[in-house]
Amino acid sequence: MLLILALMFMALAAMVIGAELLVLGASRLAAMVGVSPLVIGLTIVSFGTSAPEFVVSIKGALTNHSDLVVGNCIGSNIFNVLFILGACAVVAPLVVTKQLIRLDVPIMIGSNLIFLWLSIDGIIDRYEGLLLLTGFTLYNWFIIRKSLQENSSKSGMSESPSCNVKSSSTLAIIKQLGLITIGLIFCISGAELMVDNAVTLARILGVSELIIGLTIVSIGTSLPEVATSIVATIRGQRDIAIGNVVGSCIFNILGVIGLAGLIAPAGITVAPSVLRFDLPVAIAASIACLPIFFTDYKISKWEGFLFLFYYVAYITYLILDAKQHEVLPMVGIAMLFTIPLTILTLLVIVYRSIRSN
Known part of the structure; x- marks a missing residue:
C-alpha cells in the first residue's frame, strides 16, 4: 500500500515537472516563431497532452474495441471542459480572447455536432473518418496561417511571416522543442504510472472494475491536460491553458x-x-462555454465552481445508473430542476452584459 502511494506521488511530481517544462518551452517557442500562445496551446500543447487518448484510441480501433475509442474521446472532452476549465478558473479567473469565441469554441461545438450527425446510423466508416481528419487538417492550417499573418501585420512587415523564424536562431528553437518533448515525456509517463497504480489501489480497496473504468481510466488519460493547464494558469500563460483544453477537444473528435x-x-x-x-x-458542455466566455471575456471563479459541480454530477449519475442505485431517480429529478435554473441564470448574465456594453 505504501509503495503504491509513493509511486502515485512520484507520478504526480513527474506530471508537474513535465507541465512546467512544456509550458515554458511552448511560451518561448510562440514568441520565437511569431505564433500566439493561444495557437501554440491549440496545436502543439493540445496534441502532446492528448497523446494518451490518441494511443488508447488507436489501439482500440485496431483491435475492434469501438466502445473504448468513443468512450475515451467523449469522456475526455467532457472532463476537459467541465473539470479542467473549472479547476483553472477556480485557481485564477481565465481571460478569454475574441478568437476563442468567434472561431475555436464554435468549431469545438461544430465538431461535436458533425460527429453526432455522422454517427446517427451507429457507425463511423472510413469515408466519414477521412472527412473528420480532413476537417482537422484544414482547421490547424487555417489557425496557424491566421496567427502568422496577424503577427506580421502587427510587426509592420510586408514580407513573408516566416521572417520571425529566421530571426530566431535554429539552435534556440530546437532547445524549446526539446523542452516541449521532455515535458511531454514526463507528463505522459506520469499519467501512465498514476493510472496503473490508481487501478491497483482501487482493486486492493475493493472498488469495482466498473467504477475504475468510469473514473480512473477516463480521467487518467486527461491528466497531462490537467497538469499543463493548471500550471499554465498559475504561470500567467492563460491562453495556453484555455487553448490546450479547446484544442484537445477538437483533436479528440x-x-x-x-x-x-x-x-x-x-x-x-x-x-x-x-x-x-x-x-x-x-x-x-461545449455550448455552455459561449455565454460564459461572452460575459466580460473571462471565466470567473463561480463559473469555474459551476463547471466542477456539473462534472461531479455527471460522474455521479453514470455510476448510479450503471449500478441501478435506488437514489438514481432522485438525482435525475434534482438535475431536471438544476439545469434549467443554470440556463436561466446564464441567459440573464448575458443579457445584462449586452446591455452594459
Missing part, C-alpha cells in the same frame, strides 16, 4: 476519432447510450 474511423477494419461503432446521453452532455 476530428483527429483521434477521424483517424480511428479511417484505420479500423470495420469502422467505429457508436453505442446508442452514447448518442442518447454522453454525446449530448459533451455538446451541452
